[in-house]
Amino acid sequence: MTTLVMGHKSPDTDSTGSPILWAWYLNEVKGQSAEAVLLGEPNTEAAFLLAKWDLPKPRIISDLDENQPCVIVDTNNPAELPAGVNGADVQAIIDHHKLVGGLETKGPIEITIRPLACTATIMIDLMGDDAAKMPDWAKGTALTCILSDTLEFRSPTTTPHDKAVAEQLASDLGIDIPTYAAEMFAAKSDVSAFSDAELLRMDSKEYEVAGTKFRVSVLETTAPDTVLSRKASLMAAMPTVASEDGVEQVLLFVVDILNEEATLLVPNDLVKTVAEKSFGATVSGDSVVLPGIMSRKKQIIPSLAL
Numbered sequence: 672m673t674t675l676v677m678g679h680k681s682p683d684t685d686s687t688g689s690p691i692l693w694a695w696y697l698n699e700v701k702g703q704s705a706e707a708v709l710l711g712e713p714n715t716e717a718a719f720l721l722a723k724w725d726l727p728k729p730r731i732i733s734d735l736d737e738n739q740p741c742v743i744v745d746t747n748n749p750a751e752l753p754a755g756v757n758g759a760d761v762q763a764i765i766d767h768h769k770l771v772g773g774l775e776t777k778g779p780i781e782i783t784i785r786p787l788a789c790t791a792t793i794m795i796d797l798m799g800d801d802a803a804k805m806p807d808w809a810k811g812t813a814l815t816c817i818l819s820d821t822l823e824f825r826s827p828t829t830t831p832h833d834k835a836v837a838e839q840l841a842s843d844l845g846i847d848i849p850t851y852a853a854e855m856f857a858a859k860s861d862v863s864a865f866s867d868a869e870l871l872r873m874d875s876k877e878y879e880v881a882g883t884k885f886r887v888s889v890l891e892t893t894a895p896d897t898v899l900s901r902k903a904s905l906m907a908a909m910p911t912v913a914s915e916d917g918v919e920q921v922l923l924f925v926v927d928i929l930n931e932e933a934t935l936l937v938p939n940d941l942v943k944t945v946a947e948k949s950f951g952a953t954v955s956g957d958s959v960v961l962p963g964i965m966s967r968k969k970q971i972i973p974s975l976a977l
Contacts, residue, residue, distance in 0.1 A: 673704040674740040674762065675732070678790075679751035680710040683874050684819035684855075686745045687717035688812040689790040691726060693744055693765065695809050696794070700801045705742075708732045710753065714873050719858035720815045724808040735759040738777075745790040747782075749773040750877050765793055768968060788828040791816035792836050807844060814840040815855060822891065822928050823852040828969045853893075856928055860892040867901065867908035871921050876967070880945075881977045884918040889933075889967045891926040898925045899934060902958065906938040922975075926965055933964040933971075948976040 676694045678686025690707035697705035707729040713721065721728055735741060735755040742763045748771040749756060757775040764774075764782045767790055785793050791813040795802045805813070817837040821829040824837075841848050862870055875888035890898050898905075909921040920941055924933040935950075937943050937957050946952040952959045964970050 672740055673706050674742060675735070676705055676707050676742045676744060677710055677732070677752070678744050679746035679748070679876075681872055681875055682709050682711055682713050682717060684714070684717045684720055685790050685816045686710075687713045687729070688720055688816040689744045689765075689794060691729065692791055692794055692805075692809055692812050692816075693742060695805070696798055696801070697742075700798070700804060706730070710751075714859070715861055716819060716855055716859035719855060720812060723815070723854075724811045726808060726812070743774075744794075747771055747774060747784065748876075765790055765797070767793060787830055788826060788833040789817045789820035791820075792833045795836055810840045810844055811846075814844065814846065814851075818848065818852050818855060819859075822926075822965060823848065823856075825928065825931055826965045826969075828966050856891075856893045860894040860897060862890070862892075862898065867905050868912050870898070870901075870905065871908060871912045871923060872916075875921075876972075877916070877918060878972055878975065880975045883920070883941075883977060885945075885975070886913065886916055886918045886921045887967060887971060887975070888921060888923045889926055889971070890923070891928055893928050895925050895927045895930075895934060899958070902936060906936055906957065909938055924961075924964070924967070924971060928965075931963060931965055933961045935959050935961060944977060945975065949974045 676690040678690050694705040694707040697703040709729045709731045734753045737758045739759045740762055741759050744765045747764050747766045761776045761780060763780055766784045767787050787793055814837055817833055821833055824834050871888050875886050878885050878887050892898060913921050923936045926933045935946055937954055937959055943954045946954050946959050950961050
């Protein structure tokens with residue numbers, strides 16, 4: 672039976688590219704039948720990855736059949752996975768986020784969770800000498816994932832190992848990292864085709880603070896004004912998205928990649944309290960700039976308070 676390799680819902684570049692990378696490894700190196708799948712439409716940067724390296728978009732699935740063999744990558748959170756995940760045959764987890772708990776497996780499995788910026792970096796480590804067998808498209812996929820998750824090494828999640836792996840991949844491919852990253856971020860910044868609700872869900876995770884559930888959304892861009900020009904309509908869409916998703920509030924952080932700061936939209940007193948208690952910010956309007964805030968995983972989620 673074919674093993675499905677999947678990342679999290681609202682797939683970003685790492686949750687699109689890493690399943691493709693690991694499916695290649697299982698198929699071509701380990702001799703197992705594997706298929707990369709997605710749990711939603713890839714974002715614009717992930718779509719750039721597929722087009723750049725001439726890769727077919729993986730099949731999108733909404734649930735898992737009972738006993739379906741699968742490998743979970745770039746998450747270990749059941750809330751970010753299909754409802755039937757605990758009935759599936761989860762065979763491995765490869766991740767770089769904190770351990771959440773709640774997953775149930777049919778038996779002992781291999782779990783690799785390492786404090787690195789990107790799942791693709793971990794995968795290359797796990798491949799060992801077999802990583803040298805990667806075709807150029809696989810190397811390009813891994814490079815794109817690492818540059819995305821590290822924001823071209825600007826993110827505080829970046830480790831020297833992530834950077835070294837990316838630089839070796841770029842050298843192998845003859846790619847200039849700043850030029851290539853600029854292409855990636857331009858693709859990520861083009862959100863003109865998305866509705867406000869789609870933008871609020873595009874790169875988001877659910878998180879609970881003191882009994883209050885939030886959808887924590889991050890939009891990373893080199894053109895923050897493009898998103899902030901839609902501030903009023905984005906805030907107007909938040910109550911509907913929150914209601915539909917079963918959360919109290921959407922928190923939207925617009926991350927300015929080049930200036931290394933985030934702007935948090937502040938539609939009400941609840942978010943004002945979050946901004947003040949979490950980041951020590953002084954809020955005087957419907958948005959607040961948070962200097963140095965780049966990473967949801969390392970800076971935003973751990974700081975959230977009410």
